[in-house]
Amino acid sequence: MRSDEQYMRMALEIAKAGIGQTSPNPVVGAVVVKDGEVVGLGAHLKAGEPHAEVHAIRMAGEKAKGATVYVTLEPCSHYGKTPPCADLLIETGVRRVVIATTDPNPLVAGKGIAKLQKAGIEVQLGVMKEEADELNRVFFHYIATKTPFVTLKYASSLDGKIATSTGESKWITSEAAREDVHRYRAVHDAILVGVNTVIADNPSLTVRLPEGGKNPIRIVLDTHLRTPLDANVIRDGTAETWIVVGSEVSGEKKKRYENEKVQIISLGTPYIDIKELLRVLGEKRVTSLFVEGGSHVHDSFIQAGAVNEIVAYFAPKIIGGKQAPTPIGGVGFANMADVMELQIRQVERIGPDIKIVAIPNNK
Numbered sequence: 001m002r003s004d005e006q007y008m009r010m011a012l013e014i015a016k017a018g019i020g021q022t023s024p025n026p027v028v029g030a031v032v033v034k035d036g037e038v039v040g041l042g043a044h045l046k047a048g049e050p051h052a053e054v055h056a057i058r059m060a061g062e063k064a065k066g067a068t069v070y071v072t073l074e075p076c077s078h079y080g081k082t083p084p085c086a087d088l089l090i091e092t093g094v095r096r097v098v099i100a101t102t103d104p105n106p107l108v109a110g111k112g113i114a115k116l117q118k119a120g121i122e123v124q125l126g127v128m129k130e131e132a133d134e135l136n137r138v139f140f141h142y143i144a145t146k147t148p149f150v151t152l153k154y155a156s157s158l159d160g161k162i163a164t165s166t167g168e169s170k171w172i173t174s175e176a177a178r179e180d181v182h183r184y185r186a187v188h189d190a191i192l193v194g195v196n197t198v199i200a201d202n203p204s205l206t207v208r209l210p211e212g213g214k215n216p217i218r219i220v221l222d223t224h225l226r227t228p229l230d231a232n233v234i235r236d237g238t239a240e241t242w243i244v245v246g247s248e249v250s251g252e253k254k255k256r257y258e259n260e261k262v263q264i265i266s267l268g269t270p271y272i273d274i275k276e277l278l279r280v281l282g283e284k285r286v287t288s289l290f291v292e293g294g295s296h297v298h299d300s301f302i303q304a305g306a307v308n309e310i311v312a313y314f315a316p317k318i319i320g321g322k323q324a325p326t327p328i329g330g331v332g333f334a335n336m337a338d339v340m341e342l343q344i345r346q347v348e349r350i351g352p353d354i355k356i357v358a359i360p361n362n363k
């Protein structure tokens with residue numbers, strides 16, 4: 001006989017099957033247990049497809065009656081693309097429902113639980129809540145702010161340079177570290193770079209992984225529309241590209257860029273305001289944004305207080321040179337009292353490199 005925590009840990013593991021696939025929905029896992037036996041399990045795999053509870057209850061069949069259901073997120077109670085899971089659990093006649101965390105969506109918060117309790121089902125809340133909240137931190141951020149969860153990534157030498165003074169940067173980090181970056185790209189709705197990075201590196205910003213992976217939308221911040229017309233992000237047609245420009249860019253210049261995969265987004269102000277950009281991206285259902293540089297763009301996101309996570313890779317190389325660029329350029333902070341403070345959440349070796357993941361301290 002396993003404990004509630006052990007079954008919930010199982011449900012959390014199963015939920016992870018949906019990571020990078022369910023946007024704009026959360027990832028959810030469910031496990032059905034009857035008389036100490038796991039009789040059903042399920043994960044939400046894609047928006048519009050059945051929820052985790054539906055898969056698990058279907059698999060349990062008759063055995064679901066009188067069973068206990070472990071689910072990592074409060075069962076939904078509103079008619080979305082699929083009927084509410086709370087109703088399904090009631091009709092199925094389950095005895096007890098153990099929930100890790102409640103849904104932050106105002107449409108749902110607490111309603112699913114209330115429905116279950118009204119139907120006489122025993123509900124236990126908060127088992128492995130921390131882990132469940134962490135698993136859906138992107139979804140919860142998007143629901144709460146209607147703007148994308150922003151992860152800022154850079155790769156630098158040990159002495160903090162992202163390129164040599166002559167602009168060379170291939171490659172600083174190892175194949176293994178760069179593959180890790182592609183894993184981040186594959187689970188993000190969009191990836192963003194500044195036009196200087198497009199001019200310097202002509203990046204493709206696609207996902208090249210042995211196991212494949214979905215290409216995120218490519219976003220280029222380009223106030224005056226300087227992106228070369230023959231740039232990969234314009235020409236290669238492998239992924240959608242949105243170029244964000246200022247209001248001074250003329251109509252006929254924009255037309256030269258637009259094709260079936262490339263669209264121009266004008267924010268209506270001469271310069272790109274990051275907060276306004278994130279609001280517009282949120283409206284276009286971008287729930288997660290991977291910002292891959294360069295240093296000026298990184299600084300503008302930091303100055304806008306718009307960074308939710310930082311992923312930094314350090315290679316055992318020294319580039320040196322006063323002119324060589326560092327990860328965060330722009331204006332920076334003049335006083336130590338104003339610097340961005342973080343807490344380090346993860347430090348790991350990847351091949352010869354080091355990867356550090358840090359999140360801002362909510363000052």
Ligand SMILES: Nc1c(/N=C/[C@@H](O)[C@H](O)[C@H](O)COP(=O)(O)O)[nH]c(=O)[nH]c1=O
Nearest residue numbers: 155169171172173181201203204205206
């Ligand atoms: N120079 C390096 C990086 N460089 C990051 C960006 O400057 C590149 O333009 C971008 O990753 C290229 O994208 P691609 O064409 O899709 O491969 N990023 C890294 O992790 N390690 C590096 O050593």
Ligand SMILES: [Zn+2]
Nearest residue numbers: 051075076085
């Ligand atoms: Zn549901």
